[in-house]
Amino acid sequence: MFRAGKLTVAVTALLALAGGFLGVSAAAANPSQAAVTGENYVIGTDTTFAPFEYREDGELTGIDMDLVRDIAANQGFTVEIKSLGFDAALQALQSNQVDGVIAGMSITDERELIFDFSDPYFDSGVQMAVAEDNTEITGYAGLAGETVVAKRGSEGETFANSIKDEYDFTVKALADSATMYDDVKAGNSVAVFDDYPVLAYGINQNNGLKSVTEKEQGSSYGFAVNKGQNPELLAAFNTGLAELKDNGDYQTILDTYLEQPAPAAASGFFGLLSDSMPALMKGLGLTLLATGLSILIALVLGVLFGFFTVSESRILRGIASVYVSIFRGTPLLVQAFFFYFGLPQLSGQSIDVLTAGVLTLSLNAGAYMTEIVRGGIQSVDPGQTEAGRSLGLGYVTTMRRVVLPQAVKIMTPSFINQFVMTLKDTSLLAVIGFAELTYQGQQIYAANFRTGETLLIVAALYFIVINLLTMLSNKLDKRFNK
Amino acid sequence: MSKISVTGLRKSFGYNEVLKGLDVEITEGEVVCVIGPSGSGKSTLLRCLNKLDELSAGTVIVDGFNLSDKTVDLNEVRQHIGMVFQHFNLFPHMTVLQNIMLAPTELKKESKADARATALKLLDRVGLSDKADARPAQLSGGQKQRVAIARSLAVNPDIMLFDEATSALDPEMVGEVLQVIRDLAAEGMTMIVVTHEMGFAREVADRVIFMADGLIVEEGTPAELFGNPQHERTQDFLSKVL
Numbered sequence: 057m058f059r060a061g062k063l064t065v066a067v068t069a070l071l072a073l074a075g076g077f078l079g080v081s082a083a084a085a086n087p088s089q090a091a092v093t094g095e096n097y098v099i100g101t102d103t104t105f106a107p108f109e110y111r112e113d114g115e116l117t118g119i120d121m122d123l124v125r126d127i128a129a130n131q132g133f134t135v136e137i138k139s140l141g142f143d144a145a146l147q148a149l150q151s152n153q154v155d156g157v158i159a160g161m162s163i164t165d166e167r168e169l170i171f172d173f174s175d176p177y178f179d180s181g182v183q184m185a186v187a188e189d190n191t192e193i194t195g196y197a198g199l200a201g202e203t204v205v206a207k208r209g210s211e212g213e214t215f216a217n218s219i220k221d222e223y224d225f226t227v228k229a230l231a232d233s234a235t236m237y238d239d240v241k242a243g244n245s246v247a248v249f250d251d252y253p254v255l256a257y258g259i260n261q262n263n264g265l266k267s268v269t270e271k272e273q274g275s276s277y278g279f280a281v282n283k284g285q286n287p288e289l290l291a292a293f294n295t296g297l298a299e300l301k302d303n304g305d306y307q308t309i310l311d312t313y314l315e316q317p318a319p320a321a322a323s324g325f326f327g328l329l330s331d332s333m334p335a336l337m338k339g340l341g342l343t344l345l346a347t348g349l350s351i352l353i354a355l356v357l358g359v360l361f362g363f364f365t366v367s368e369s370r371i372l373r374g375i376a377s378v379y380v381s382i383f384r385g386t387p388l389l390v391q392a393f394f395f396y397f398g399l400p401q402l403s404g405q406s407i408d409v410l411t412a413g414v415l416t417l418s419l420n421a422g423a424y425m426t427e428i429v430r431g432g433i434q435s436v437d438p439g440q441t442e443a444g445r446s447l448g449l450g451y452v453t454t455m456r457r458v459v460l461p462q463a464v465k466i467m468t469p470s471f472i473n474q475f476v477m478t479l480k481d482t483s484l485l486a487v488i489g490f491a492e493l494t495y496q497g498q499q500i501y502a503a504n505f506r507t508g509e510t511l512l513i514v515a516a517l518y519f520i521v522i523n524l525l526t527m528l529s530n531k532l533d534k535r536f537n538k
Numbered sequence: 539m540s541k542i543s544v545t546g547l548r549k550s551f552g553y554n555e556v557l558k559g560l561d562v563e564i565t566e567g568e569v570v571c572v573i574g575p576s577g578s579g580k581s582t583l584l585r586c587l588n589k590l591d592e593l594s595a596g597t598v599i600v601d602g603f604n605l606s607d608k609t610v611d612l613n614e615v616r617q618h619i620g621m622v623f624q625h626f627n628l629f630p631h632m633t634v635l636q637n638i639m640l641a642p643t644e645l646k647k648e649s650k651a652d653a654r655a656t657a658l659k660l661l662d663r664v665g666l667s668d669k670a671d672a673r674p675a676q677l678s679g680g681q682k683q684r685v686a687i688a689r690s691l692a693v694n695p696d697i698m699l700f701d702e703a704t705s706a707l708d709p710e711m712v713g714e715v716l717q718v719i720r721d722l723a724a725e726g727m728t729m730i731v732v733t734h735e736m737g738f739a740r741e742v743a744d745r746v747i748f749m750a751d752g753l754i755v756e757e758g759t760p761a762e763l764f765g766n767p768q769h770e771r772t773q774d775f776l777s778k779v780l
C-alpha cells in the first residue's frame with residue numbers, strides 16, 4: 057500500500073513536471089479538459105472532517121473544498137458540493153447519486169475495487185491523542201485494558217485494529233470526529249486514533265485533546281469516481297491538481313489550514329447563539345418543510361388506507377394491513393437508508409435527499425395515520441351507522457355525514473400527536489445528509505467543538521416550535537370540534 | 539293488502555341459528571306486537587325486515603320489494619320502513635332539527651326549506667317544538683326517543699318498526715313515548731312493535747306474536763293470547779311478566 061502510494065506520488069510529480077514544460081496551451085488542448093468544459097458535477101463529501109471539509113458561517117470550506125473548487129475553475133467545469141457524511145457519500149457514489157467524492161479518503165486496495173481514484177493529493181497518517189489533562193498515557197503501551205475510539209471505516213480504525221492485540225486494548229468505532237473527541241473528553245474512551253491533519257486542526261481549535269505519538273506513516277488521500285464512470289472528470293482532476301501544485305496554489309491551500317494561527321478566544325454563549333442562528337434557521341425551515349409535506353401526504357395515505365381497513369373487501373383490508381405492518385414493523389432509519397441509497401441502486405433512478413426524506417416520513421407516518429383513522433372510525437358506536445342506514449342513507453353518505461364527523465373529533469388529538477412525532481422524526485434524516493435542524497447543529501459543533509451548548513440551542517428550538525404548533529393545533533381543535 | 543310477507547325466514551350467526559323458519563303476514567294498517575323472552579330472536583327478526591342483518595334463508599317481501607333480489611335498491615326500501623332503536627341512536631353532533639332533516643335533504647326528497655318545515659311539524663307532533671335547536675345530549679331519554687321517532691317519520695315511511703323503544707327509559711318517561719306510538723296506530727300506520735309493555739300490547743295491538751327460541755310459538759288477538767294462551771311456553775312466559 058505504501059509502495060503504491062509512493063509510485064503514484066512519483067507519477068504526480070512527473071505529471072506536474074510535464075504540465076510545467078508544456079504550459080497553458082498544452083493544457084487547453086488536453087482532451088479531458090475539453091470533455092469537462094461547461095459541465096456541472098455533483099461532488100459528495102463528509103459532513104465534517106476539518107480541516108478537509110467543515111462549515112464556517114454556514115459555508116462549506118476546508119482543504120478538499122478549496123482544492124476541488126480551484127481545480128474546477130482551473131479546468132473550466134463547475135461543482136455542486138453535497139455534504140452527506142463519509143459513509144453516506146460513498147454509498148451515494150456507488151448508487152451514482154453523486155459523480156465524485158472528495159472526503160479526505162485514503163486510497164485503499166478495497167476501495168480501489170469499487171472506485172477509480174485520482175492521483176493522491178495529500179499524504180496523511182494516523183496519530184493518537186488523549187485528553188489534555190491525561191498524564192498517564194504517553195504512548196501505545198499505556199493503553200492496556202482500555203478502550204479507544206476511531207472513525208468507522210477509516211485509516212485510524214484499521215491502524216488501531218492492527219495493533220490492538222499487541223497492546224491489549226479495545227477499539228470502538230464512531231461515525232464522526234466531533235463525537236469521538238467528546239467520547240474521549242467524557243472519559244468513555246481513553247484515546248482517539250484519527251488522521252493527523254484532522255487531529256492537529258482540532259487540537260489547534262482547543263478541542264481539549266493533545267497528541268501523544270508521532271504520526272504513523274499512512275496512505276494517501278485521493279478523489280474518487282465510481283468504477284468506470286466519469287473518466288473525463290478524473291482526468292481533469294489529475295490535470296488540475298498538477299497545475300495547482302505547479303503554480304503554488306496547492307501549497308497556499310495547505311498552509312491556510314494546517315499552519316493555523318492560534319485560534320481567537322471562544323465567544324460566549326450569546327456569541328455562539330447569534331453566530332449559529334442563520335444556519336439553524338435554515339435547518340429549521342427545512343425541518344418544517346419536510347414535516348409539512350410529509351404530514352399532508354401521510355394524511356391522504358392514512359385516510360385512504362384507513363378506509364381500506366374498515367371496508368368490506370378482504371383484498372382492500374389485506375392491502376392496508378400489509379402496508380401498515382411493513383412501515384410499523386421496520387425502523388424509520390432503515391426506511392430512510394432504503395429510499396435514499398437502496399432504491400436508486402435497484403431502480404437506476406437517482407433521487408434527491410428531500411424527496412427521499414419526505415417519502416420516508418410520509419409513508420411511515422401514513423401507516424400510523426391509517427391506524428388512527430381505523431381506530432377513530434371503529435370507535436364510533438355501530439348504532440350510528442345502523443341509524444343512518446335504516447333511514448335509507450347510503451354507505452358513503454352515512455360515513456360522510458354521520459360517522460366521520462364523530463370520528464374526526466376522536467382522531468384529532470392523535471393527529472396532533474403524530475404531527476409532533478413526524479416533526480421530531482425529521483431529525484433522523486440528518487443521517488442521509490438532509491440539511492435540517494439537527495444536521496445543522498452537528499455541522500456547527502463539529503467545527504467549534506462546543507457540543508453541549510450547540511445541542512442545547514438545537515433542543516430549545518425544537519421545544520419552542522413543537523409547543524407553539526401544539527398550542528395552535530389544540531386551539532383549532534377546540535374551535536372546530538366543539 | 540299485505541305490507542310485509544315473511545316465509546321460511548332463517549338467520550344464523552356462524553353456527554348459532556337464531557331464527558329457525560318464520561312465517562309472518564302483516565296487512566296494511568295492522569299493529570303487531572312481538573313479545574318473548576330475551577334472546578328469542580325478536581330484534582333479529584326486525585333487523586331482517588330492513589336488512590340491517592342479512593337473511594340466511596327464506597324470503598322477505600316489504601311493500602312489494604323482495605329483499606333477496608339483488609337488483610332491489612335497499613336504500614329505497616328502507617325509506618318505506620322506518621326503525622326506532624332501544625338506545626335512540628340520535629346523531630350527537632347535530633341539533634334535533636338537523637337530526638330530523640338529514641335524511642330528507644341528503645336523499646333529495648325535499649328542499650332544505652321544505653325539510654325544515656316538515657321537521658318542525660313532526661317535532662310539534664311529538665310535543666317537542668321547543669327543542670328544535672337543542673343537542674341530543676341536552677334531552678331526557680323520553681325526549682330523545684320522541685326525536686328518534688320524528689327522525690324516522692321524516693322520510694315518510696308507511697311501515698314502522700319499534701325495537702323495545704321504551705326499555706332504556708326511566709319509568710316516568712315510558713308513557714310519553716307510548717303515547718306517540720299510540721297516536722301513530724290511530725292514524726293507521728302499519729307497525730311491528732317489539733315490547734315488554736304487556737299492558738300496552740293488550741291495548742294497542744291488533745295481533746300479538748309470542749316468540750321463543752327462534753320460532754313463533756303462538757299468535758292471536760290480545761284477548762286470545764293474553765286471555766287464553768294455548769301453549770305451555772306462552773303461559774309460562776306470561777305468568778312471569780304479568
Ligand SMILES: Nc1ncnc2c1ncn2[C@@H]1O[C@H](COP(=O)(O)OP(=O)(O)OP(=O)(O)O)[C@@H](O)[C@H]1O
Pocket residue numbers: 551554556574575576577578579580581582583
Ligand atoms: N351480531 C350478532 N352476532 C352473533 N350473535 C348474535 C348477533 N346478534 C344477535 N345474536 C344472538 O342471537 C340471539 C337472538 O338475539 P336477539 O337480539 O334477536 O334477541 P332478542 O329476542 O331481541 O332479545 P332481547 O329481548 O334481549 O333484546 C341471541 O342469542 C344473540 O346472542
Ligand SMILES: [Mg+2]
Pocket residue numbers: 580581582701702
Ligand atoms: Mg332485542
